[in-house]
Amino acid sequence: MTATSPLTLVDDDERRRVEMEGLDETLFVEAGAGTGKTHELVERVVNLVVHAGVRLSAIAAITFTEAAAAELRDRIREAVEKRLAADPSAVEKAACERAMADIDQAAISTLHGFCLRILSAHPLDVDLPPNVEILDEVASQLAFENRWSRFVDDLFDDPDTEELVLRAWALDIEVDTASKYKASFKDVAAIFEDSWDRLDLLCASVPAPLAAVDLRAVSHALSTMRQAMTTNIKADDKLLDRAREVETSVDEVLGEADQLRQLRMLREHSSGWKSSGKGVGAKWQDVEAARAAVDAVGEAAREVAERAINEVLRQLSIRLARFTSAAAEHRRAEGQLDFHDLLVLARRLLRTSPEARAALHDTYERLLLDEFQDTDPIQARWRC
């Protein structure tokens, strides 16, 4: 509440502090939704201009959405106009008139808008073409779909990835989804797109060659299971039937010469290699041990399959990470950026260009942030 308000609130002192006091100090305001934070922010901006002699062009006011930024600019304009209409002193009038002249170009925007402003001022320092185009949500999605098609094309055409693609296929890892209703590696691609600046480690990884399928543990578990089956006392038992099914099935896998086929069979059949609580205690010397022996075969097989899946996923991830990073660099070179690119490239600009840092430092004396709670890691770092 301002001093002219007829109401008196219990936190009037705090509100006054936000609006008027310590205008050259850093201030952190915490308040609930709907309590008037944005109002206080507007008042503080206007007081900075009117009372602290700060040019509006030297203030960066950052908020979370474009609509909020437009509204904030409008509210500041309205507040300044009202001050002008309220018979101010000559000094205040001059400050208000200067603010009205500055307001259109003032840095009142979203964080992405602020990044765009900085990048537009120094494009060549980050190898951006002079005119940057920001892809909206629809255009970004279309561009992503095109990029994804290229990734899949490359993956399927690169002679070095033949084994990788075929293993993915054998292990039922959907690289390119046949149906939008089915999860696939494309979902990973979408996540990578949104955090491409955090892929450096993955990009730098050198993937080990795909290991040969090692079924020794399965073979060993099968031997143990066979041994356990000898503890059967009475042949008419469902656990014994199950063990025989498992034995036949595992033998087929072990006898298969083609590794891809082995993996495929493991993937397809090993989920059924389990005792499922079958077996009557009285028909076994130790039914629990017998069940465990059957289950151990399935577990060993599934472990082999899991290991193979992890290996394939890691290699695909590395390739995708490199592709995603390259695509981001391509967007930079083409000057067609998405929202995340803005944050990353602006950060890169400030890290690498002393000229840009100096310009930013010289231009902005004050930084005000609205909705600080709605930030992701890179935004938070940016704001710090």
Next chain:
Amino acid sequence: MVVSMQAFGTAQAGQPEKLGHVEVDVVGYGRLATTALARRVAAAKAAGHPLDPITVVVPSNTTGLSARRLLAVGDSRTGLPSINLANVSFVTPFRLAEMLGAGLVGVRKPLTNPVLASAIRATLATNPGMFAAVAGHQATQSAIVALYGELSRALPVTRERIASASRRGAEVVRVVGEVAARLCEFFDEDDLAEAATAHLDAAPEAAHQLGTFVWYLPDRLTPAMTSLMAAALARTRSAGVVVALTAEPTADAAVVDTVRRVGIALEDRDASIAGIQRPSADRMLSVSDGDEEVRQVVREILQLASEGTPLNRMAVFLPASASYGRTLIQQLDGAGIPHNGAAPKRLAETVAGRTLLTALALDNNGWGRSDVIALVADAPVRAGHRLVPSRRWDTISRRAGVVGGLGNWQVKLHQLEATFEATIAEVDQHESEKSARRYAMALDLETTRQLAAFVDRLAGGLAALDQSRAWAERAEATQVLLDELLGHEQGRSHWPEFEVAAAQRVDEAIAGLAMLDGIEANPTRATFQLAVAAELDATVGRIGRFGHGVLVAPLSSAAGHDLDAVFILGMAEGTCPSIRREEALLPDIDRHLADRGELQTQDDRLGAQHRSYLAALAAAGHRRTLLFPRGDLRGRRDRLASRWLLDSASELAGRRLFSSDVAHLPDEVMHTVASYVEGVAHAGIHGSVVERDVAALLASGDRAHHPLAVGDLGRGFTARSARTGPQFTVWDGNLAGQAGAISSPASGAAMSPSRLEMWASCPFKYFLANVLGLREREDPERIVELSPAERGTLIHAVLEAFITEVLERSEGPPGPDERWTSDDRQRVTELAEEAFVVVEDKGLTGRPRTWRRTKTEVLIDLDVFLTKDDEHRRQNRLRPELAEMAFGMNGEAPLSMELPNGRTLTFRGKADRVDIADDGHLVVLDYKTGSGWGYDKLADDPVRAGTTLQLGLYAEAALTRLGADEAEASYWMISSRGKYKKHGYPWTEATRKRFLDVTEAIVDGIESGLFPALPGEYNSFFAKHDNCTYCDFDRICPRDREDHQRATAGAPELTLLQRLELKEEQA
């Protein structure tokens, strides 16, 4: 010359001040300016001979046209007299420079945009400096083109200041300097102006040809042009200036500055413009979004026209960043309102432009199937003398299995051609008369040949472009390519006038590139394409005839118009005024280093925009309407009203208004149209016939029976209403009574069991596939791997051929204890290899890598199958008896079965294999390649509620054919996924009865026209209904299909479906 103005702005009083020989009127825009000009021209006429020359310099050609027309005819309604305009010339400053300076620029050639862009590319290629990473980018080229004019003409001291201010500034100044050095053989508008000025200074009598000189509506000019105007004013014997202001200092600043530079000092500005009121709107409309703005403005235009305002006295002005110019043109055309103005398209978006760019991009895009089809479908592309049948070409390219790449196009089309030729030859051998099928095939063959020839010619055209080196050669090859695609100029005669003109401009743009050889030698293909793209990134020009109908123009061109009604769209913050962005290469911080006015700053641009806006308002003598779009549908956000709109609203409201007030303004200040529906429903006049009809329907209580609700619209209303009700109507799939349109499975030819199975799984699917005959089209280029269906066909083909061969062996098929030999296995592999070639020819294999693996998998599956088959025969004491046992097809008699109701049905089909056991019983096998999911339920219900009829039918057919007593039938899963398992049951009296009961129910259902959709259970994992997950028609079924099913669940007609279910006593 210095003219000091002490008091003016009194044009209304008709007392312009005269100082020296230059008379200056300071007036408002619109009719005030027109009147001042009329008076000045009339005075000049009166002062001398009526045919003495008078030269009026106008800011633009359209302003000149507008003024000339109005002065010539006058306006009797407002007392503006008609003036004799004989020997009165209306010229732009550039034309004035041409008139005076032509022939004075030596042997230099005119500087064009392609030449400038070429010089920039050459400079950046030689010495890119800081631009190294972005030298080849079109945006870099465009940015330097944009600043070149200003910076190359800036004072040396300005350039020095900018160069020393920053590294970027130094680089920009360097590049501009080097480009200028490359262009010393060319002249631009400013060179012409300088030459003209020098000529006037050296030979003042040259100004006499201008006669009385009037500068109408001075605006910002380049320094060279400003000097020319100053010289012309000084050298002519009689001169006048009509200065228009808006009474908004920031908006008028550039005008004041410009006239000051020619020596006219506007002093005591505030007092002097006291007589000019800041223009203001008298009507404001708040609408939901940009599209609604367009619809609303069309209604407003029609309303005014109906009240007597001539269409050519109205204008719609669009801010530069408003993106709905094209929609406006469409709506005006739709309403039959004649219009003229700037075309809302760029050359690249016209038929000729986009065709050329798409063709040039083919090599980069890898000759994608869809890219080539898009090229021919998006324009009247010709193949020889005929228009391309793009839809047929699309179908043929899919059928050929083209997946992309020039070589693939050529190979696949020639393969398809050969297939058609072979099939036609075969048909000709067996058929004496030409059947419809043969005719269709011959047509397809001809189409395939035409498409193949087109692809070859297109490839040839692009190859010729590649083989060219010089600009002139490449330009010529490009023109040949474009003519090949769209025909020569005379072949475009049936095109719309606008497209003909645009195509001509595209031709000119291509020709313009031919002159670049002297500046940039031997461009690469990429550079050439960049230049083409840059040339086509230009506005098309004008549409319509000036003065005919409503003027549709950019807001920036508003100054100088004199109309009755003006509408300004896009009055929201961010659009009007537009968002201001710093220029990257020459930002304001550098521009401020120049002397005032030398380099335009963002404030200057905002001022110019504001001036245009106010001039637009001032242009209307009767109605000034602003439209505010409250929302941005694409951005999905609310918008704020323009502060300039708030100025007008404040005047109407009598108090200062802010954005927060807009939502609560009374109707007399701002009329709010809540939505499209409200706009249509309450419109006094409608923008189109469709709108009028929609309004009538909105007002109707019973829309479905409204006279307008005919055809598809009426059916839509009825469907919507019917589907929510409990009755099982025609809209839910009840075609009872329309049986004539549906062929009964019990009539005519023998029927296939799979069709009946389809009805049992979803009657609506049956309706779409078999009654309407719909099929999903394949995109061959998007196939990743062989489809399950094609894989199944392939395995069937191999095993059919193999078992048939085996049965024909002299020693007969192997017995129960005889294993398949290594030769047998080798033979299966050979047959598979042959089958692979067939699939490859169809183009259905997917990607090469997955196809290689698929082939391996298939070979393994076949090999495992042989091993399993050894076991199968040994355990069950079997030997193969028949392969692909056909009935009702391939010349075999159909299978007849009598239903419980006494009717006899005939079936057709083909069982994959029949084995006979030592004891004489038969085992019928049907190969499947899936997982076998669901077949375990065959044990519960052998026909699975009608969705599995094949096995029983095959068993019955085998018994009939071989005369055995017993039979069993099984699906055999030939895949690792299906674990090579068999799923089946013995064919007994009980299963036979169940089969016949269900079949009878299905036939009854089809014959009674029962086609409800049965989506099944909703599967939260796939986010789909069980029956829809793999259904081709999923996308065309209503989204709320489950609601419809639930709504009609109790309908008596649907009790028939219960006959499919297994009853407890049967189980």
